[in-house]
Ligand SMILES: Cc1cc2nc3c(=O)[nH]c(=O)nc-3n(C[C@H](O)[C@H](O)[C@H](O)COP(=O)(O)OP(=O)(O)OC[C@H]3O[C@@H](n4cnc5c(N)ncnc54)[C@H](O)[C@@H]3O)c2cc1C
């Protein structure tokens with residue numbers, strides 16, 4: 001059987017894309033998910049704060065996911081769980097394995113990549129010291145506590161101020177653990193301001209900016225202490241500033257990496273800035289008929305944008321399948337200007353544009369009142385926007401009307417600077 | 420009464436057990452940790468050295484060359500990942516060129532085959548990413564890489580299938596007696612044996628002194644490593660050494676059998692042989708020196724850093740012999756102890772025979788081992804396997820594509836694992852780029868199910884390394 005669309009991953013990205021493609025007329029759609037249930041990472045995010053933009057209410061992760069999962073029942077979309085996608089090929093064959101059906105190869109007219117992301121492990125930042133039990137990535141601890149029902153910590157130091165770490169600081173405290181501090185090597189937090197307030201400040205948990213973990217010691221196989229030091233402007237630890245915390249757990253919230261093993265192996269071009277595929281205005285990757293959205297493209301802080309971006313991709317896939325919209329077209333590259341670390345989408349085909357482009361980006365450092373400038377290779381300014389403040393922890397977006405791309409001479413760059 | 424008790428089960432003890440298991444003997448292995456191969460054997464460079472390093476005439480030189488010759492066939496027979504990738508000792512200046520000439524001479528004397536001194540052009544053909552400052556190299560095509568703990572496990576598992584008994588979490592604390600009747604005390608229990616073999620690694624001097632006069636000192640020396648993602652794995656095709664100095668063989672850059680890149684070690688003398696921690700200075704040293712050999716290494720793609728402890732001693736050779744009749748030291752087994760191991764095991768069996776142990780071949784001892792590696796099978800083979808056992812259709816470790824079938828098989832292997840890392844060493848889960856962040860909780864669940872224990876009892880690794888403390892307010896799922 002040939003599927004019109006195969007979606008890989010049933011997190012919010014996969015669900016939104018499948019439903020949008022269905023709404024645009026596709027009927028033979030399969031979502032393949034390696035876990036036992038749909039919902040993706042949302043299933044372990046039992047805190048609220050999801051859906052503020054999209055549904056104007058504060059939902060928990062599972063509630064947000066259910067809004068989409070419930071809709072599947074009224075469609076012909078097939079949800080295939082407990083099935084892992086092992087490979088995809090440029091001719092859009094999808095190789096899968098499951099206990100029930102064994103090794104199966106499906107073919108599809110289009111594919112949507114929605115594999116999400118994974119956490120950076122301890123090794124990625126080479127924290128010196130012993131290697132005992134009690135060092136967890138924040139998401140793993142979240143899984144033990146929220147899905148398995150077991151506490152993995154009593155006295156905790158958290159390294160990294162990413163959102164998952166912040167959420168876990170609160171969660172662990174509510175479960176009776178003592179969170180001693182949250183340590184961040186950068187001069188600013190990488191999490192959302194609302195999480196700093198609600199998860200650290202409200203519980204009197206200190207946040208040490210410009211600090212990092214410089215040693216871990218063990219006693220009897222488990223973490224027994226963690227040493228924290230201040231860092232200089234080059235992020236090198238300053239001798240003499242050590243603080244030693246007696247604890248049994250070090251939680252790591254040191255970044256997420258889009259999960260693109262499948263994409264890379266298939267030969268899809270990956271943007272080193274995001275670690276996700278380069279995508280066009282309709283979220284199509286460099287491989288024809290293969291689309292992508294959500295955390296597999298770039299790490300999002302808000303699920304609402306994941307759904308929105310993925311729905312756009314689902315529509316793109318539907319158009320690709322029904323109107324064979326697949327001619328090669330010239331594109332404009334979106335480049336980093338000053339203070340901008342990436343943009344998504346990275347490539348715009350002016351000929352394909354209907355309305356405006358919603359461009360996502362992140363700034364490199366914290367900025368006060370500032371101006372975002374969009375200009376072309378000739379230096380011509382195409383658009384500008386004002387912000388009261390910006391921070392690397394919060395993804396920004398701007399709307400660029402179609403005319404911007406018609407006016408542009410050469411590639412376009414986006415820059416930010418304090419006004 | 421056992422014929423032989425082996426104290427310690429790193430690769431040396433495992434190889435001795437493997438060699439003895441072919442004969443009609445009763446053999447007991449006592450290991451203080453809760454798994455075998457978690458001393459020096461699990462944290463080292465994993466190189467099968469060609470044999471040009473040890474001084475000619477030493478036991479180390481002989482066992483090294485023999486061990487290297489045995490590796491390919493033995494690994495095939497035991498289904499242990501091994502690759503004959505060859506090694507290069509890089510020379511950066513005239514002094515180094517003198518050093519590699521000396522190593523060449525030494526290698527020839529030791530009986531190393533096919534050694535070659537090569538110029539910079541040939542070097543670059545063999546190894547495109549090498550620093551352009553390297554002017555010449557010593558090429559040893561017989562050298563290789565191996566999965567060290569799996570090598571030890573495989574020998575121990577085959578020994579177990581042949582009837583050797585393994586008791587884990589059994590530190591030997593006391594030994595009395597003499598030839599024909601030793602009593603070995605561990606965990607308050609007494610075990611009797613005609614012969615005792617000391618394979619206790621960094622603790623081999625302590626075990627020696629349980630029965631004999633102090634004769635040597637272990638001088639523990641630690642080395643730090645970086646293990647990099649497979650995306651960096653192609654930076655080196657061969658093991659790339661720098662010229663050896665007084666502190667050892669220096670920092671190397673090598674591919675691993677799993678396709679990753681390894682960089683390390685440094686060498687730091689330690690007082691506490693049991694604290695095997697990495698340090699910021701050690702890691703920084705390794706980084707600088709590794710970049711000298713291969714300037715392009717991207718250390719941002721590190722997935723793990725770790726350290727290993729060498730059982731160096733005050734002798735420049737292994738300490739192998741009988742300090743008292745019937746008690747055999749396999750002590751001070753420093754590098755290249757891994758390479759030597761199968762030869763050391765054979766040699767130990769021979770020595771015991773010379774000292775009166777009768778070696779009568781078993782009629783049909785187990786000599787081989789096979790493992791299912793789902794990832795490496797063809798599609799029809801995968802299909803067949805899953806239809807026979809659906810557990811092979813459930814992928815648990817996403818980075819390395821390890822299935823539940825392989826994990827369950829590991830749980831019921833001849834020396835069953837008791838921890839999440841024990842499963843890692845047998846099935847390969849958590850070895851990949853997420854380092855078990857994803858599969859850890861799933862492996863824990865399978866471990867508990869197969870062993871019939873509560874998640875609260877599950878260990879990450881050694882004794883005491885508990886993962887979970889108590890149920891949450893909502894209660895545990897299991
Ligand atoms: C801990 C945490 C807290 C958060 N808190 C908030 C918050 O408070 N508010 C908010 O708005 N947002 C929050 N977010 C962000 C938001 O939840 C994520 O951005 C969103 O879940 C990403 O959706 P996704 O579909 O891209 O990825 P995921 O939800 O990760 O889904 C990916 C799916 O793909 C599956 N998959 C991957 N590879 C394969 C394969 N090879 N074969 C089959 N299936 C595969 C996975 O099993 C998974 O189900 C949080 C995120 C995290 C991680």
Ligand SMILES: Cc1cc2nc3c(=O)[nH]c(=O)nc-3n(C[C@H](O)[C@H](O)[C@H](O)COP(=O)(O)OP(=O)(O)OC[C@H]3O[C@@H](n4cnc5c(N)ncnc54)[C@H](O)[C@@H]3O)c2cc1C
Pocket residue numbers: 426427428429430431432433449450451452455456457458459460461462463464465466467468589590591592618619620621622623626641642684727728729730752753754755756757758759
């Ligand atoms: C950094 C480093 C790099 C190296 N690189 C290489 C290389 O590339 N190639 C190579 O060939 N070699 C290398 N080596 C050397 C090699 O790893 C060792 O020689 C080899 O692993 C030693 O094995 P072993 O069994 O003697 O010791 P170990 O593996 O340390 O085993 C000793 C065992 O004895 C147990 N034990 C101790 N005391 C007691 C007791 N009282 N009762 C019961 N059990 C006890 C311990 O728990 C341990 O399991 C390296 C070593 C290091 C540290």
